[in-house]
Amino acid sequence: MKIKLKLYGSSKMLSDKEILNIELPNNSNIESLRSTLRKIISEKHLKNSLENLPKTAAFFSDADEIVNDNYKLKNKELISMIPPIGGG
Amino acid sequence: MILHTAIVKAEEEKISLEKAKELILSQKNGAESIFVGRVRDENSGKKVIAVTYDIHEQAVIKSFQSICNDAKNKFDKSANIFLEHAKGYVPVGEISILIAVSSGHRDEAFKICRYILEEIKHKSPIWKKEHYTEGNEEWLPGHSLRPKEEIK
Numbered sequence: 152m153k154i155k156l157k158l159y160g161s162s163k164m165l166s167d168k169e170i171l172n173i174e175l176p177n178n179s180n181i182e183s184l185r186s187t188l189r190k191i192i193s194e195k196h197l198k199n200s201l202e203n204l205p206k207t208a209a210f211f212s213d214a215d216e217i218v219n220d221n222y223k224l225k226n227k228e229l230i231s232m233i234p235p236i237g238g239g
Numbered sequence: 240m241i242l243h244t245a246i247v248k249a250e251e252e253k254i255s256l257e258k259a260k261e262l263i264l265s266q267k268n269g270a271e272s273i274f275v276g277r278v279r280d281e282n283s284g285k286k287v288i289a290v291t292y293d294i295h296e297q298a299v300i301k302s303f304q305s306i307c308n309d310a311k312n313k314f315d316k317s318a319n320i321f322l323e324h325a326k327g328y329v330p331v332g333e334i335s336i337l338i339a340v341s342s343g344h345r346d347e348a349f350k351i352c353r354y355i356l357e358e359i360k361h362k363s364p365i366w367k368k369e370h371y372t373e374g375n376e377e378w379l380p381g382h383s384l385r386p387k388e389e390i391k
Contacts, residue, residue, distance in 0.1 A: 159293055238359055238364075
């Protein structure tokens with residue numbers, strides 16, 4: 152299955168585009184997405200900057216609600232990656 | 240009762256203190272409290288020239304409305320509130336956030352202003368990237384929205 156990951160904040164270092172297409176095994180959940188992100192960060196040699204991101208990021212569904220680690224992802228679903236926030 | 244919240248694209252428009260003052264003005268409210276956040280020229284010993292604010296727009300507007308309504312319910316239902324936050328590249332000295340509140344009394348006006356600012360820092364999906372004089376840039380650390388029980 153494939154999902155579309157919309158990037159915000161520091162997660163934008165993962166791609167020049169706003170949306171990163173990610174291939175995942177069927178029936179993946181958010182926890183599997185975190186594991187895949189660890190691999191991507193390692194492959195892109197971004198561990199110095201983003202090592203903690205898969206652990207500290209939250210994820211929003213298309214309804215802009217936080218989804219937990221057991222949330223089952225759907226094929227072609229749009230998910231937002233929410234790194235630790237700090238506005239103001 | 241007025242509640243105005245907005246995200247302002249920094250490249251197209253500036254956040255206006257005058258507009259905020261005008262909007263919260265009410266003969267019923269004798270106290271006004273205004274917080275202006277500006278980009279400063281230094282952070283942790285590094286010389287800053289600007290900050291880029293990245294924002295999840297739909298979620299931020301929802302959170303702004305919810306935070307302001309909570310503040311009114313908690314402190315003063317008759318308060319008028321103006322809240323704007325910049326999005327995009329904001330040079331040193333320019334306004335990044337403006338919170339203006341008018342209320343019946345000074346204590347409530349101060350409390351609402353402070354409450355909104357602190358809640359935004361912990362609830363609204365906004366990120367800062369600092370740009371330095373040396374030409375480098377850095378995303379700043381922040382507060383994780385991941386449920387605490389999930390972080391091992």
